[in-house]
Amino acid sequence: MTETFRKTIQDGLAVLRHELISGAAGVRPLPPLSTDGPGWAVFPVEVRRALVWLVHGVVVLFAVSMFWLSYAVYAGRHSYDGPDWSTGLTLLLGLTAAVPLLLVLIQPIAAWWLSLAGVAAVGVAGLDVDPWPFAEPTFPSHLTVMVVVALRSRPVVAAAVWAGTVAVGVLLATVASPRSWKSDNVTAFAVWSAVALGGALLLRAWLEARNRLAASDDATLAERSKRTVLEERTTIARELHDVVAHHMSVIAIQAEAAPYRVENIPPELAASFGTIRENAVAALAELRRVLGVIRVADFEGYDAPEAPQPTLDALDALLDNVREAGLPVDKVVTGARRDLPPGVELSAFRVIQEALSNALRHSPGSATRVELAYVLGGLGLRVVNGPAVADEASGTASVPAGSGSGHGITGMRERVAVLDGEMTAGPTPDGGYEVVVFLPAPALVESPAATEEDA
Template sequence: MSETTAAMADRPGLRILRADLISLRGHPMPPLAWPRWLRWLPHSLVCFAAALTAAASASPTAPALAIGHAAMLVLALRWPASAWWLSMAFVTGITLVYPPTRDTQIYVWMVHAGVLFLLALRVRLFSATTTTVLSTLLAVGLKASGRTVGSWTMITGALTLFALALLIGAVVRGRREDHARLTEQIAATARERALRTVLEERTRIARELHDVVAHHLSLISIQADAAPYRVQAPPAELVTEFASIRTNALEGLAELRQMLGLLRSNGPGDSTTGTSPQPSLAQLDGLLGNVRAAGLRTTARIEGTARHLPPGVELSAYRIVQEALSNVLRHAPGAEASIELSYAREALCLRVVNGPAALPAAPSPGAGHGVIGMRERVAMLGGEFAVGPTPDGGYEVSAVLPTCPVPVPTPEPAAAPPGAVAVAATVAVAVAVAEKETYA
């Protein structure tokens, strides 16, 4: 017999009822996602309805029972299951011990219907339906016993209130749960979109830096192949070492070509690659000319002595300025922009500032990821990046890009034989042509 009882207690429906209705834990009704002064409006209305019902239903014979029953509405705001059980007890006690008059009978069922509604907002549909059925059986049983004052029409009206409380409560709870799931899905989608944007931006940066790395590896392979011919009678160990350096450089180039095909592939079977050279700060004047032709008034100022920087720094600085000016054209039409480049000893500081928009900005679908790209470029170089509005209503983009000292080329040895120099030059040209054909 005990095993049968345990099996019945493990049924899903009984577990739901036990979790929802036979529990003393609080289940507060959450505030609305409205402005601050309206968030607690439903709670205030429930308290006002409880006070109004207590005043209207209190009879001279049992005012304490009427007030206590009305207080169940307030209790249901935090403990809906306990409030429903107590409301069932109050209905039974009021009806059997102090039968209400015909005028106050309806308030008893209105209070109970309100408790049912507040319960249906917080428990599952199965539990809410069970409580409605039990409340209906209680109303019909009290009427059948002859202790309830009023006609069957009044009881029918009370049952209608119970059904409406269940229906409206279930609908509101379902909409709230759907809204919560939708909000969670939107947040998850936003996180996925941000992550995908970062990965796409990093892929684009890797594609651009590929050309820079490939250029250096090509130079290493050419210099390693030509170096033995620049010295008369080089040792065999030195020739072998240079050959090993060139072999490693060519293997690195081959792996870079494979990676480039993967990064630049737009889909299955598509391995289209671009061959245009990557820009640098040397093309900054051309960029400014293009944005001025598009209607953006732009000024540029350079502080310090302009010098050659590592290709990665040059490329990142150009792309940051390009994206910042594109954002000005897109989001602040009619504004003026200024660019400041400061060449410090170990860093390049750039700053792009624009004033407030003179015209309303047109919608730009798909935009909004440029800041992510700029931040990724600066993070790749270990620099500092900041964006934000200015006091006059404009916007500012600033970045500090660390620079590594550019190695100074070693002077050519003066004692190199003329024949060795000629052979070295011929080999260097031949290797460069071969590398260009292979890379293309």
């Protein structure tokens, strides 16, 4: 326990030595005010750009006011008849009050030392000010400097600054008073400064806690977004596994049957077909082993998919279900309908499904339209909905809108990115929402074997 206490004292003294002595001249400009919070949204952007310097402007204005207050005090309790500035005493009082306030914006510790030296200089010079030794201009000026130091330094530094200031005040009031009677306001300054520094330390602790909470929220949001992406990629991998496994199975079957479709096939060609089949079977087994563990926890028990993956042929059934849920949906198809690669069909169906789900949650009852455009280079999708329809009786939405987290949009972007497609999503001018997607899809080429079978 004694060793721990001694170590704490040593660490505190090391901090004070660094902050108040060796690092006293360190330049630490006061950062601009942050105007990113929701409360600042009421101001225009141009005004917010100017408000970032609000604190700096207030401090400068306060420094100017303290300089002229010193003029009024030394002129005889605000008489403004004008003292003799050539004596330098009024100028000394004004600079003692104003300069540290300007310096604290750049070098807070140096500003405190300068303000403390000014207080001592005014006391030693015997300037006839009242109260004494902390006169009207130097009292608020030095207190403001101490508060800024407390906000920008460690608590032990704030305590040392308070103790040093009170010690200098006591010394001046004891041995350097220019009057035969005492006008000692050191006690008042000690009390007010203790209260102000305590409030500053509490404010700093609250700001630091809020910043840590905001950083934690940002990290949580980033982790949640990352997890959503991984979950969506896992889903895509499971679905692509089914598609690829089907094609690999077809390759293996075709390679096995090819030697029997032609008479007197050369042994070399038969061996090549055999190699193709063996590689297809091996690739299929490896695919099932690697992606099967994604699909289920016990990949040893992995079996065929429970149901085939949907394609655009199932789009009408999906739209019927959405209509039954209370969302009027129209479908518009442009271009010649043609078969697309299974991955494109699956991703297009899932994107439309997720976009309609979002419309149901966020804009219940809104008029919705699904547009499909078959173009030469691929497939274009557009799902657009209007604002939520209000109930005429109550004036509210017929179904409460959901407050989703945006993960559906993330999932759609992942699906589109897998196929090297493009996607945009955002609100429409009428208060609705639209999702626009283009999926590149080259035209499918029928194999000669399939053409021969059809013939």
